[in-house]
Amino acid sequence: MRYYEGDTVRDNDGIEKQIVAVSISYILSDGKETNGNELELVSQVDRDKQLVLSMCDKLDVTYQQLRSNSRKRYYVLRRQVISYFLRYKYKWTYVRISNKLNRKHCSIVYDVNACSEALSINDYEIKSLCDKIKY
Numbered sequence: 699m700r701y702y703e704g705d706t707v708r709d710n711d712g713i714e715k716q717i718v719a720v721s722i723s724y725i726l727s728d729g730k731e732t733n734g735n736e737l738e739l740v741s742q743v744d745r746d747k748q749l750v751l752s753m754c755d756k757l758d759v760t761y762q763q764l765r766s767n768s769r770k771r772y773y774v775l776r777r778q779v780i781s782y783f784l785r786y787k788y789k790w791t792y793v794r795i796s797n798k799l800n801r802k803h804c805s806i807v808y809d810v811n812a813c814s815e816a817l818s819i820n821d822y823e824i825k826s827l828c829d830k831i832k833y
Contacts, residue, residue, distance in 0.1 A: 749788070750798055753780050756830045765800040779827045781806050782813035 747761075754761050757776045764777060777799060784790040784798075785806075792810075796803040816824040 746794075746798055750780065750784075753783065753831055757827060775823060775827060777801075778809040778813040778816075779824060779831065781809040782817075782828075783831055785810045 751761055754764055759773065759776045763773055781795055781799065784795045792803040792806045795806045813824060
């Protein structure tokens with residue numbers, strides 16, 4: 699069977715993993731070069747967390763702070779922006795976002811709508827945070 703980048707496969711434990719890279723050639727431990735397809739499998743959970751972590755880095759907030767129960771404006775705005783991007787750019791469901799951000803799905807719906815509304819009226823603070831993620 700032939701696999702391509704983006705394909706989903708199950709490992710021996712039944713965990714779904716997605717192919718993220720295919721290597722064409724590699725060098726064996728004895729120094730001989732060989733051609734073949736080496737598949738790198740990464741679980742979907744790891745990919746989701748890596749995506750959120752990369753957004754956290756761009757917005758100067760830690761993953762723990764993002765998932766915390768804090769209602770400080772600094773964290774709330776970043777939560778809203780990340781929720782907005784995960785929903786509209788990456789097409790995540792509200793439930794998937796809520797599981798990753800340690801929130802109820804109705805809170806995520808509120809966050810996404812609040813961010814959309816702020817962007818529609820050109821709110822500078824939200825717009826600047828969105829620009830950090832875009833670039």
